[in-house]
Amino acid sequence: MDQFRSLLFTPASRPDRFESALASGADAVCLDLEDAVAPPDKASARTTALDYLATRPPSAVKVGLRLNGRASGWFDDDLKAAAGARADFFMIPKAAGAREFAMLQRAIGEARPFWPLVETAEGLMNCWEIAAAPAVAGVLFGAFDFSAEVGCDMSWEPLLFARSQIAAACARAGVQALDAPPAAIGEPEVLTAETDRARRLGFTGRACIHPAQAAPINTAYTPSAAEVAKAQAVIAAFDAAAGGPALLDGKLIELPVARAARRILERARGLDG
Template identity: 80%
Template sequence: MVQFRSLLFTPANRPDRFVRALESGADAVCLDLEDAVAPADKASARAGALEFLAQRPAGGVQVGLRLNGRSTPWFADDLRAAAPAEADFFMIPKASSAHEFGMLQRALGDARPFWPLVETPEGLMRCWDIAEAPGVGGILFGAFDYSAEVGCDMSWEPLLFARSQIAAACARAGVQALDAPPGLVGEPEVLSAETDRARRLGFTGRACIHPDQVGPVNAVYTPSAEDVAKAQAVVEAFEAAAGGPALVDGKLIELPVARAARRILERARGRD
């Protein structure tokens, strides 16, 4: 599966925004049937999203659907519609256990990846198992709902424990970890700084709620030419030392450093 630097949420009841979303530069677009759509508009939004998915050109940006939660009255209709839908992946709100993804995989009858949203204390408690569940391609941190459930502030420090748990769980399972979308639009420097903090914590990308957020997020998760050159030098030196310690620019290079360098090169190759 392609690694997402950025994923742009687009309200499924706003078909006028669909093409713009595909042209935003985001690695993935998610048509949102959940939070962005009022109850009265759920059925029409679902129909419009399915029509767009059926007509979009093949290849290019991956497009998925965020379904309504399992406890809502719209979930059953969403699930029936999802099976034949031309979607590349499915976002599942308020994931609470690994067992539900086996059920979802059987209901949909294929191997398209699921993206659980971990946005409750229960989901966070079980995120290690959720990350390893059948069909899961990655986890998205739902910071807004999580902070409301816990009663904590939306700033970095109160959410650091949750972010650290999710990043570690996804790394252990070998799946992607997307950070929550930023709440503010029009502050690219703040956005870049916040995104880089999550990247350094172990997140592999970030969700966005506006096309203007995509560029700064992509920039943070795209290795620079200098980063690639340094990583290549580290890998070459480590391999030349036959797996033993090596020195690059006076710095000791051992296996953990070489692994980090290889991850940079993998991200860079994914953008070629």
């Protein structure tokens, strides 16, 4: 399965930005029919996105399509269009439960990954089922909509519970967890600090809204040479102890530590591949 360290949202109504988005270094690009497009432009943006997807040149960057929400007046037309779209994945806003993804699979007619956005209180309540639903490759935390519905602040502490739930649900289901995009552009220190906090919480990547944000996010989610070397040493020490406790640099190495080291190596191998 493709690993997305960074996913760049691009308005589907702005074809002049599509190629620069692909060249940004982001692992995935999502053409956005929802929040980034004004209501009068929805139909033309859908046509623009479909035309681009039908003719786009081959690229290592995965390109997806974010539909409008099911409660909107544009969802039915978006879903019909998605059935014939050459998109690598589909983003589904305001996911409420697991059942809708079986319906979406039937409507689209072929197996392509879904990325639900958990951005409501109901979605958070059901995030364990959503993460484990058929064809779900990962979950994106919609912090902006979630905070608006709950009435909480957008700072780290008020959203910690929601992030922790989503990270744990995705880990249990074995799928990716992407954090919400940064609220501001042009604050590299804040971007790096926030991204690192989410990574340490268990997130596997982050969305972004500007091409310049992709590289710092990729760096945060790419194991460094030192991290890989340390993980290799941990595994070697654990294996030498035949699965029992071991000491490495004065620290106890047990099964949970070895599992964490293996995750680092698996992530590094996945990015190399």
